[in-house]
Each structure stands twice: as C-alpha cells, then as structure tokens.
Amino acid sequence: MAKDLEYTILYDIYSPLLTEKQRDTLDLYYNEDLSLGEIAEAAGITRQAVMGCIHSSEQRLDEFEELMGLAGKYRTISKLLGELEAYSLDDPVKLEIIGKIKELL
Numbered sequence: 001m002a003k004d005l006e007y008t009i010l011y012d013i014y015s016p017l018l019t020e021k022q023r024d025t026l027d028l029y030y031n032e033d034l035s036l037g038e039i040a041e042a043a044g045i046t047r048q049a050v051m052g053c054i055h056s057s058e059q060r061l062d063e064f065e066e067l068m069g070l071a072g073k074y075r076t077i078s079k080l081l082g083e084l085e086a087y088s089l090d091d092p093v094k095l096e097i098i099g100k101i102k103e104l105l
Contacts, residue, residue, distance in 0.1 A: 010061040
C-alpha cells in the first residue's frame, strides 16, 4: 500500500501542534514523497533516525485525533453534507446553509 493517506489528512489538520522537526520530516515524507534515505541525506542523519521521527510523529497525530477527533468530525460533516445536497435544492435558505458549511470545510 502507498503511504497512508490518513496521516496526510491528520498532518494537514494537526501539523501546527507538532515540533518543527516533526513537521519538516512528515512534510518531506508524505507531501514531497521523499524516501527515508533522501530525507536522511538532506538532514544529515541516519535512515533509522528518520524512521523513528516519522513513527513518533504518527503516534502524536494519532493521539491528537483521539483527543480532538477533528478528522472524524470532518468526514462526518462531509458525508452529511453530501446527503443533504441529494435532497431538493430549491429552498434558498437551505442553499445558503449548504454554502456556509462548505466554506467551513
């Protein structure tokens, strides 16, 4: 399986809560799609150190999601919004509410 999309989503939500090193490492790994070796070379550390940083950062992201649940709430709101859009859209108030919800996402 390719690098886990779930951690990319969690990173987008919770990256401000990570250390700069954790943010940089995860950004290179998930967003820039660099290998452990490439990240290690760029940072001047071992592949094992990079792997350790990624693992501990992923654990932190999991902890944040467990505590706050923002990614889960986002998925739920998106799903409900999709269901709401499936109903008749001729009510202007309903359209306004849907637009406001979309802006939040």
